[in-house]
Amino acid sequence: MTLSALARGLNPPKGFVDASMVNPAPDAISLLGGVPATELLPTDAVRRASAQLWDDRDAGRAALRYSPAHGFPTLREWIAAREGVEENRVVVTNGGMHGLTLAVLTIVERGATVAVDDPVFPGFLWALEVSTSQTLPVPVVDDGFDVEYLAERLATGERIAAAYTVPDFHNPSQVTLSAAKRQALVDLAERYDFYVIADDPNRALRFAGQDQGVTAFHSSDRAIHVNTFSKTLGPGWRVGWLVLPEHLVEPVIRLRNRLDVHTSSVNQALVERLFTGYDEIVRRAADVYRERAAVLVDALRSQLPGVFDVREPEGGMFLWPRLTDDSIDPTALFRRVVAGGVIYQPGEYFAASPQRSTARHLRFAYADRTPDELREAVRRLARAFA
Amino acid sequence: MTLSALARGLNPPKGFVDASMVNPAPDAISLLGGVPATELLPTDAVRRASAQLWDDRDAGRAALRYSPAHGFPTLREWIAAREGVEENRVVVTNGGMHGLTLAVLTIVERGATVAVDDPVFPGFLWALEVSTSQTLPVPVVDDGFDVEYLAERLATGERIAAAYTVPDFHNPSQVTLSAAKRQALVDLAERYDFYVIADDPNRALRFAGQDQGVTAFHSSDRAIHVNTFSKTLGPGWRVGWLVLPEHLVEPVIRLRNRLDVHTSSVNQALVERLFTGYDEIVRRAADVYRERAAVLVDALRSQLPGVFDVREPEGGMFLWPRLTDDSIDPTALFRRVVAGGVIYQPGEYFAASPQRSTARHLRFAYADRTPDELREAVRRLARAFA
Numbered sequence: 001m002t003l004s005a006l007a008r009g010l011n012p013p014k015g016f017v018d019a020s021m022v023n024p025a026p027d028a029i030s031l032l033g034g035v036p037a038t039e040l041l042p043t044d045a046v047r048r049a050s051a052q053l054w055d056d057r058d059a060g061r062a063a064l065r066y067s068p069a070h071g072f073p074t075l076r077e078w079i080a081a082r083e084g085v086e087e088n089r090v091v092v093t094n095g096g097m098h099g100l101t102l103a104v105l106t107i108v109e110r111g112a113t114v115a116v117d118d119p120v121f122p123g124f125l126w127a128l129e130v131s132t133s134q135t136l137p138v139p140v141v142d143d144g145f146d147v148e149y150l151a152e153r154l155a156t157g158e159r160i161a162a163a164y165t166v167p168d169f170h171n172p173s174q175v176t177l178s179a180a181k182r183q184a185l186v187d188l189a190e191r192y193d194f195y196v197i198a199d200d201p202n203r204a205l206r207f208a209g210q211d212q213g214v215t216a217f218h219s220s221d222r223a224i225h226v227n228t229f230s231k232t233l234g235p236g237w238r239v240g241w242l243v244l245p246e247h248l249v250e251p252v253i254r255l256r257n258r259l260d261v262h263t264s265s266v267n268q269a270l271v272e273r274l275f276t277g278y279d280e281i282v283r284r285a286a287d288v289y290r291e292r293a294a295v296l297v298d299a300l301r302s303q304l305p306g307v308f309d310v311r312e313p314e315g316g317m318f319l320w321p322r323l324t325d326d327s328i329d330p331t332a333l334f335r336r337v338v339a340g341g342v343i344y345q346p347g348e349y350f351a352a353s354p355q356r357s358t359a360r361h362l363r364f365a366y367a368d369r370t371p372d373e374l375r376e377a378v379r380r381l382a383r384a385f386a
Numbered sequence: 387m388t389l390s391a392l393a394r395g396l397n398p399p400k401g402f403v404d405a406s407m408v409n410p411a412p413d414a415i416s417l418l419g420g421v422p423a424t425e426l427l428p429t430d431a432v433r434r435a436s437a438q439l440w441d442d443r444d445a446g447r448a449a450l451r452y453s454p455a456h457g458f459p460t461l462r463e464w465i466a467a468r469e470g471v472e473e474n475r476v477v478v479t480n481g482g483m484h485g486l487t488l489a490v491l492t493i494v495e496r497g498a499t500v501a502v503d504d505p506v507f508p509g510f511l512w513a514l515e516v517s518t519s520q521t522l523p524v525p526v527v528d529d530g531f532d533v534e535y536l537a538e539r540l541a542t543g544e545r546i547a548a549a550y551t552v553p554d555f556h557n558p559s560q561v562t563l564s565a566a567k568r569q570a571l572v573d574l575a576e577r578y579d580f581y582v583i584a585d586d587p588n589r590a591l592r593f594a595g596q597d598q599g600v601t602a603f604h605s606s607d608r609a610i611h612v613n614t615f616s617k618t619l620g621p622g623w624r625v626g627w628l629v630l631p632e633h634l635v636e637p638v639i640r641l642r643n644r645l646d647v648h649t650s651s652v653n654q655a656l657v658e659r660l661f662t663g664y665d666e667i668v669r670r671a672a673d674v675y676r677e678r679a680a681v682l683v684d685a686l687r688s689q690l691p692g693v694f695d696v697r698e699p700e701g702g703m704f705l706w707p708r709l710t711d712d713s714i715d716p717t718a719l720f721r722r723v724v725a726g727g728v729i730y731q732p733g734e735y736f737a738a739s740p741q742r743s744t745a746r747h748l749r750f751a752y753a754d755r756t757p758d759e760l761r762e763a764v765r766r767l768a769r770a771f772a
Contacts, residue, residue: 003637006492007493010640054432054433060433065622066622067622097646101644130641254396258487
C-alpha cells in the first residue's frame, strides 16, 4: 500500500467522531449530535417542491444536467441578498464541512499553523488534517474567541495561516463572539496576513439575545464565512455556501471543480424551491429549540441544583454545563451516565490544547430530543449522581 | 493573497475546458460535450421516484438526515451485485470526477509521476493537478492503452504512482482496452507497485462489439475502478461510485468524510428508487446513441468521402475522425467550421505529450444531438471543406 502524505496524515476516527458513531442501547437517550429535530425536517415542503420541479419538464431536465461550479445563479442571488454581499462572492458547497475543507486546502499550506477555538469543534481539526495538524489553541471566553490572546501571540512572533472560530452559538461552548471582537479579529487578520475562517452553521437559529452581525467578516478581504442548510433544511441535502473575499473565488472554484465539479443540480433546484417557506421553517425550528433549551436548563437546575454551572443558550443546539465539584471524576461520571441510559459528548473531546482541560464540561445536544426525553435524560443523569 | 501550494498548482481553464465553456452562436450545432441527450434524461421516472420517496414519511425524513460516508447500504449492494464485487469495496461518490480526485489525493504523492492515456481526457489532467502535473504519456492504440510501451518504460527504470486509462469507449479515441491488456496492465501494476485508475463513465453504453470485462480490475488489489450515473441518469445528480481494493476503502473514506462528509442522502434515496427501470433507461440510451453514431459516420462518409479516417464506435459518446490529408491545417479548419456553425473539440486539446500530436483528429460528441442535427452539422462541415 502506497498512500500519499496527505492520506497518511488523516487519522482514524477517535474520541468525538468515534463517540458520534456509537450506537447507544435502544432505550438510551442520545444527546450526542448537533442535528436538527427529525420532526422539524420540512418533508411536506420538500414533497411540494419536488412535485413542482418534476412537473415542469424544462426545470426537471435542467436539474438532471451539469450546472455551474459556483452554484445555481438564483440560489447564489438569494443567499447573497440575505448575507448582504455581492452575488459573485457566494459559492455553493456540498455543506459546511465541504466549505471548511475547500477553505483549508486553498489557503493553508501543508504543515502551516492554524489558530483554533479552545474548546474546539473536533470536526474542524479533523478537516484540517488535509493540510496540517499544527494548531495554536486560542481560549474561547464569555464573549467568544480570545482575540487579545491571539494578538499577544502574534506580537511575540508566532505566525498563522488562518484562525478558525464558530462565531454564533459556539460549538461546544454556546457563546457568541461579540461584534467588537469580530472586528478586532479581522483587523488582526489584515495586519498579520492570515485568513479568518468563520464557521456559522447555526447562525439562523437564534432564539434569544442580540445578533452580533457579520458585517465585519463580509467587509474584510481576509475573512471566509462558512454556512450550510444542514441545520435548517436537513443535513441530507449536503448543500451549503461560502461567502468569500473576491480574490479567493476563482482559486476555490478551481479546486471545487476538480474535487466534485459542482453541487448536485437536483438538490439546488429543490432547495431553491424551498425559499418561500424558508423563514417560517427556521422560525419554527428556533421556537422549538428555545423551548428545548429551557426545559433542559430548568431540569438541570431543579433536579441537580448546584451540580453544574449552566448558562441559557441564545441559539443553536448545545448546552455546555460545567461540573462545579472538582472532586467528581468526569470519566467515571460518563461511564455511570451511559450505563444509566444517557449518552453525551464528554468535554475532553473538545480540548484543543492539552494544557487547558475542558474535561469539567459536558456537551448536551438538545435540538433533536423532545422535552419529555430531555426531562427523562436529566432524571437519569440525577440517578448517576445519587 | 496567500494560497497553498496545492491551490497554486491548479491552472485556470484552457483549451478543452475553456472550449467546453464556449457559448457558440445560437444556431451553431455543438458537438462539444460528452453529455447524455436531454430528452433521454429520465424525468418521468424521477417524478415517480420522488413522489414515492416524499409520500413515505420515514423514508423522506431519512433522506434529509446524515447518512454513512460509504454510501447508502442498499445502493452499494445494488452496485456491488452488478460489478460482481463484495459490497464493502464500493464507495458512493459525488460523480466520476469526485471518484478520480479521491483516488488521486489518496494514492498520488505530491509531484509523483502518473502514466496517462495519450490522447487523454483533459479533465483527468486537470483533476490530477491536486497532486501533480508530472505525467508519463502512454500511446492509446487500436486496442487501448499501450501496456507494452509502459512495460518498457518501467523496465528502464521509470517509476509511476498510477496509470490512468479509460478502458471502455475511450475518451476521445473511441477504442476499448482488450481483455488481455486489462490483465497485462494490472499484472504490471502488481509487479511495479503502482495503481491502475480505470475511468469508466460510459461503460454501460455499449451498442456494438464485445464487452471486454472488468474482472481483471476487480481481481487486483492495485486497481481502482471509477464509475458514475452521470451518463445514464444525468450529470445533475453528482452520484457515482468507486470499486476499490479493500485496503484503500478506509483511506478513501477518511478523506471523503473530510471533504464533504457523504453523498447527498436525498440523491441516494432518489437514485435507488430508479433501479427498477434502470436497465431500460440504459438500453434505450444505447439504442439512441447507436443510431446517432451511425448517422454521423454515414454522413461523414457520404458527404466528405476520403476526408476522414472514420471508425464506427462500439459505444459511448465520441467519434474521433482523423484528417487524411496532411496538408490541411486543423487550426484554420476549426476556425472555418466554427464560423460555419458547428463547434467541436479540436484533437490538439487531448494531447498528453508534445511529441505525439493528436491535432490531425477532431472529437465529435454525438450523444446529445438529433440525427437531423448531426446531418446538418456534417453539411456545414462539408461547406467548410468546399
